[in-house]
Amino acid sequence: MMKGYIGDDEANRKSFDAEGWLKTGDLCYIDENGFLYIVDRLKELIKYKAYQVPPSELEQVLHSSPEIQDAAVIPYPQEEVGQIPMAFVVRQPGSKISELDVMDYVANQVAPYKKIRKVAFVNSIPKSAAGKILRKELASIYAMPATPISRL
Incomplete structure (x- = not known):
């Protein structure tokens, strides 16, 4: 790996913890047998009100x-x-x-803040060669609304 960024203390603070471990941005857990499971990315978390919702949980x-x-x-x-x-x-x-059936199906199995609140039906889910969901493509396919720009 690496020891850090030369001459960029801010990047080092953001990328490494106090013990020198690299912050990968992966959301993981270790099971009772010591196996590590990577289940999501922190950057992909949905921020609903004060809650963080992992898309992978809803996909399951x-x-x-x-x-x-x-x-x-x-x-x-x-x-x-x-x-x-x-x-x-x-x-x-x-x-x-x-759409309502999908929302109800998920709502019956998750906490209220994790509920699906919008559904689009598609012919296929875009994925990389490795099978990773291409979320940015989905957002562009659906023509997500632009984020408003505040006036200065």
Whole structure:
């Protein structure tokens, strides 16, 4: 790895903790057998009011539905609360699951602040060659609203 950035103390403070460990931005846990699981990225967390919502948790719930073939969750800007969880859903062939059905399915399994609040149905979820969801592509496909610029 590396010891740090030469001559850039600010970058070093942001990138390394007090013990010298690199802050990767990954959200992880270690199970009872000592195995490390990387489950999400801190930068990908949805900031709903004062809460942080991991998209991967909501995606796991969505994937558990027999009506859903694939799904991805992204933050959607919402002025009153900061961001809301928005789901992109690929229906199973023949499924008639609705936006309300998707929201109810998730709401019955998660804390109230984690609920899906917007749904878009798509034909496929864009992914990298490694299978990682390309969230920025989803945001651009849906034509996310521009963030307002404050006047000076």
